[in-house]
Amino acid sequence: MATERVEEAIEAIRLSGGRITVDRRAVIEALDRSDDHLTAEQLADAVWAQHPDINLATIYRTLELFERLDIAFHVHIGHGPSRWHLADDVHHHLVCEVCDKVIEIPDSTFDPLRVRLETDTGFVIDPHHFSLSGRCAECAAATPDAPNAGEASQG
Amino acid sequence: MATERVEEAIEAIRLSGGRITVDRRAVIEALDRSDDHLTAEQLADAVWAQHPDINLATIYRTLELFERLDIAFHVHIGHGPSRWHLADDVHHHLVCEVCDKVIEIPDSTFDPLRVRLETDTGFVIDPHHFSLSGRCAECAAATPDAPNAGEASQG
DNA sequence: TTCCGTGCAAACAATTTGCAATAGA
């Protein structure tokens, strides 16, 4: 149950001077056993499956701590609440504005853009934290002339 | 005062069967005379400078309509509320996670990524609606080894 | 023993909604 990344996270808390609590361990374990893309609410459900009494505010505070310690990060995928994942799982998201489908793509896809931006502006894009909107292959084929079709529902 | 894009927006409302109201005209004009990147709250201030009695809920409803009619769009820049701009002003935003600076870049910067994504996945990215996070040239130089420096404050 | 971490409830910001009154076409 205590996988390597759970242990690493706990060690990171300890090294930072933080205390290892039941609540924090529970949040790490819930993140570890779920896939990524979890909202705070979904993560809370996962936590509550094992520890029903942990407070939602504590989960938020724990996630905030994790982000400071580079243990976990949130990303914005389309509209709606932030979604959380452990730090070792770096990839990107394409969100279809029409059908809301989320497509994961590897970090390397961004290499050409990364190089171009660094050359042009010196800006270094982060390998997490943002998603791209557009239309997936099927929806693009279905609405070839409507670049903003479905926009109002997905934004 | 009634610039070309104000007239075009009004015509788009008329063509869609919507009514031309004082409120809607006021929102278009406020968008037209301000720069982009306005939050709904800032836009409301701009509207209220001319028409103090227009309701905030109406402004939200008007923006929703404008988005459906491709008159205006919102973008997510870093954390915080959505920001609004007229449809003819297409560009992208880089947000520095450390100093919150916003850098505008032309749409063409994304051409390499656009081509790659369409080839790899068929996904068509939209020329608006998302921003990219990272570190600007100065902040990247100041913290070369900390890819996530400042993350907690900007997310 | 010391504070850090937590629970609870309340505050918060941004937005959305229901419904009756109003005003474009």
Place this chain on the structure above:
DNA sequence: TCTATTGCAAATTGTTTGCACGGAA
């Protein structure tokens, strides 16, 4: 006239905060 649009107030959603208590170190 007729119904889309608006105002108002209340509801929602996601998240944060103050404060007193309890538990890691």
